[in-house]
Amino acid sequence: MEKIICTCKHVNPVGTKLCEKCGRPLTTEEQEKSVVDMRYDGIAIRSKTHNKSIVDKIWNFFSSVKVGIALIIITLIAASIGTIFPQEFYVNVATEAEKAAYYKDIYGTIGSLYYNLGLSDLYSSWWFQIIVGMLGVSIIVASIDRGIPLHRSLKNQRVKRHASFMKRQRVITEGQPSEQADKTLDLIEQQMKQLKYKVRREDNALFAEKGRFARYGPYINHLGLIIFLGAVMLRLVPGFYVDESMWLREGETRAIDGMDGYFLHNDKFILETYDNDPQGEQLRQGVNVVAKNYQTNVTLYKQKEGAIAGQTSDLEEVKSYEIRVNHPLKHEDYSIFQMDYRLNELKVMHFDLQNKASEKSLGAISIDLTDPEKEYIIDDQTKVELALYLPDFSGFKDGVPQTASPFPNNPAFIFRMFTPETPEGETSFVSIGQPAMEPLGNNQYKMKFASVETRNMSGLTIRKDKTIPILFVGGIIFMLGVVIGSYWNHRRLWVEQLEDGTIRLAAHTNKNWFGMKKDLNALTTHAHLPQYVDQVEEEQEQKEKEGDNTL
Amino acid sequence: MEKKKKRSIVRGIILGVLLAAIVYTVYTTATKDKIKILQEGSQAPDFELVDLNGETHRLSDYKGKGVFLNFWGTWCPPCEREMPAMDRQYKVFKDQGVEMLAVNIAQSDFEVQSFISNLGVDFPVVIDKTRSVQKAYNVGAALPATVLVTPEGKVKKIITGEMTEADIAGFLESIKPE
Known part of the structure; x- marks a missing residue:
């Protein structure tokens, strides 16, 4: 590998702009500048040093700041496209066809296009994740590539720098001190120490620096970002993240989604509203009632140790809890939240066995739709047999009544009624909103619908997120990096006293030149130094003057 | 040369680990909904x-x-x-x-x-x-x-x-x- 050997005999890696030891500019580009580029202290960025194998090529690609910025812009654009229409996650339909129809119906052709291009599930798309992943790689590679050499160079700073380095700094002075020339360096040391700089001396040279750690701000910031990204990725690893939801009816006990071995019983769902008379804004917006409380009283059960699926006869009660909005049931790492509800699902139906002509009742029966019985006995000679129960009657197919779901949305029954008058039994098909059918001839008796009892359903969400502490750590480190990089700056001062007593001084800061100059003003007065020059400002003034002339 | 070789290996390892992380992320997201806790060839859960x-x-x-x-x-x-x-x-x-x-x-x-x-x-x-x-x-x-x-x-x-x-x-x- 080629090396650059400086006049001072120090061997620098290829790509070095300023000699690592003495600071001489090594490239013609730097030599022509009146003020050198100090961003990475003139070090060779690692990737620029060799460019041979495929690994190096990939590495160099990700190390490029241009590539990094391009990736950030692409991520921003892609992420914002995902906010144009709601994502599928927020659309409350189940099947693909329903989703397609939803986007078409609500947002028209553009919505349809949006859905078909897969933008409706953008954040889970492979290409979006690859872009974010590449951004992560870019952050890591670019940080390693710049951070390590920068750290090395900051750690090994020499006190004495070459004149060509000093003269190319932005703020410089050269001249005789007006008083106490033999004590100038001591005075400088004294003043800089008072300003809380770290001062090192070597022969007739002095180096003072302050706030070096500010240079690490961007790298700390990147570290925080990487931890954050890593935590988001961890969510995909089994055991770190659970986000499930389930419907639980009052009185029902079900295995909890995502929480193996645990069962939840819904004791009661409570919806409370304010009973005030609508007034003010409430009236104007046409809101009749305002909800006060959504609550599900639950009991959490756990299977016995070593129990297998389906063994639910000896569940152990863990705890009872009243789940309200923002007051989830917490157990181990899990939280169960109140999310949704549905009121008044049919639970019990009451019927009267009546004589059709006289409308005289022979007695009433109650059918628990969650557990219908085979027969309901009224007395010795009177009973009702249940021949068929269809919770969600959807019509006949080949003469056989069908159910569309297991939920009692539209219950239908086939009853066989036995009375003293009709000991042979009469058959009746009863469904909601339709006259009873009597497939086996006219009946003397009928099942007259009396009333219903309903129950409510709770929509619950089960969450577990072990990545939150990691996300917090990442976020805090990120902010720490921002603060360090923004509120502190790395100020450096190089001074050399020549044989004849002339003081050559150069100063640099990575930001806040105003603050640097304030320090220098104090120093100039204390050590009786000649007034310093800001070469960048001078250049600008020069340009402005030239500009004025052309006008 | 020694040093350069070592550096190439370190870079290769870093890039490899990062690539694996991306592949894992994309793969698990893509199969998330279809994931079968139960896989053909695995032990059938007792019940x-x-x-x-x-x-x-x-x-x-x-x-x-x-x-x-x-x-x-x-x-x-x-x-x-x-x-x-x-x-x-x-x-x-x-x-x-x-x-x-x-x-x-x-x-x-x-x-x-x-x-x-x-x-x-x-x-x-x-x-x-x-x-x-x-x-x-x-x-x-x-x-x-x-x-x-x-x-x-x-x-x-x-x-x-x-x-x-x-x-x-x-x-x-x-x-x-x-």
């Missing part, structure tokens, strides 16, 4: 359910026999259509060391009982009241779903959707003990 006659069926008791597990509901027409064929094949295979178990998803005893007696099928029917077996076998809303368990207790195959009689016969044959 215990009670049938309509009050008898307890425990999967591990059928070790040494093939088990044909069929998840179904009364609202599912394809479930209803394949049941008579299942019953005929059950009668052929039950003396050859293959058990059949129809697992109803959380319906009432009455509904299951009347449905089964209308169909007139004889294989044992159990009800998964708390849906814990459904969960353990990762059976979703799509019914019917059939899981073939080998005599060694391993999942041989998972079939979603309706099966023909020839399919059923083939599946039962495939889990017959040697």
Whole structure:
């Protein structure tokens, strides 16, 4: 590998702009500048040093700041496209066809296009994740590539720098001190120490620096970002993240989604509203009632140790809890939240066995739709047999009544009624909103619908997120990096006293030149130094003057 | 040269680890919805359910026999259509060391009982009241779903959707003990 050997005999890696030891500019580009580029202290960025194998090529690609910025812009654009229409996650339909129809119906052709291009599930798309992943790689590679050499160079700073380095700094002075020339360096040391700089001396040279750690701000910031990204990725690893939801009816006990071995019983769902008379804004917006409380009283059960699926006869009660909005049931790492509800699902139906002509009742029966019985006995000679129960009657197919779901949305029954008058039994098909059918001839008796009892359903969400502490750590480190990089700056001062007593001084800061100059003003007065020059400002003034002339 | 080689290796390792992380992320997201906790070749989760006659069926008791597990509901027409064929094949295979178990998803005893007696099928029917077996076998809303368990207790195959009689016969044959 080629090396650059400086006049001072120090061997620098290829790509070095300023000699690592003495600071001489090594490239013609730097030599022509009146003020050198100090961003990475003139070090060779690692990737620029060799460019041979495929690994190096990939590495160099990700190390490029241009590539990094391009990736950030692409991520921003892609992420914002995902906010144009709601994502599928927020659309409350189940099947693909329903989703397609939803986007078409609500947002028209553009919505349809949006859905078909897969933008409706953008954040889970492979290409979006690859872009974010590449951004992560870019952050890591670019940080390693710049951070390590920068750290090395900051750690090994020499006190004495070459004149060509000093003269190319932005703020410089050269001249005789007006008083106490033999004590100038001591005075400088004294003043800089008072300003809380770290001062090192070597022969007739002095180096003072302050706030070096500010240079690490961007790298700390990147570290925080990487931890954050890593935590988001961890969510995909089994055991770190659970986000499930389930419907639980009052009185029902079900295995909890995502929480193996645990069962939840819904004791009661409570919806409370304010009973005030609508007034003010409430009236104007046409809101009749305002909800006060959504609550599900639950009991959490756990299977016995070593129990297998389906063994639910000896569940152990863990705890009872009243789940309200923002007051989830917490157990181990899990939280169960109140999310949704549905009121008044049919639970019990009451019927009267009546004589059709006289409308005289022979007695009433109650059918628990969650557990219908085979027969309901009224007395010795009177009973009702249940021949068929269809919770969600959807019509006949080949003469056989069908159910569309297991939920009692539209219950239908086939009853066989036995009375003293009709000991042979009469058959009746009863469904909601339709006259009873009597497939086996006219009946003397009928099942007259009396009333219903309903129950409510709770929509619950089960969450577990072990990545939150990691996300917090990442976020805090990120902010720490921002603060360090923004509120502190790395100020450096190089001074050399020549044989004849002339003081050559150069100063640099990575930001806040105003603050640097304030320090220098104090120093100039204390050590009786000649007034310093800001070469960048001078250049600008020069340009402005030239500009004025052309006008 | 030594140093350069070492650096190349370090870079290669870093890039490799990052690439693996991206691939893992994309892969797991892509398969998230379709992920089968239960995979063909893995151990079939043990369970215990009670049938309509009050008898307890425990999967591990059928070790040494093939088990044909069929998840179904009364609202599912394809479930209803394949049941008579299942019953005929059950009668052929039950003396050859293959058990059949129809697992109803959380319906009432009455509904299951009347449905089964209308169909007139004889294989044992159990009800998964708390849906814990459904969960353990990762059976979703799509019914019917059939899981073939080998005599060694391993999942041989998972079939979603309706099966023909020839399919059923083939599946039962495939889990017959040697």
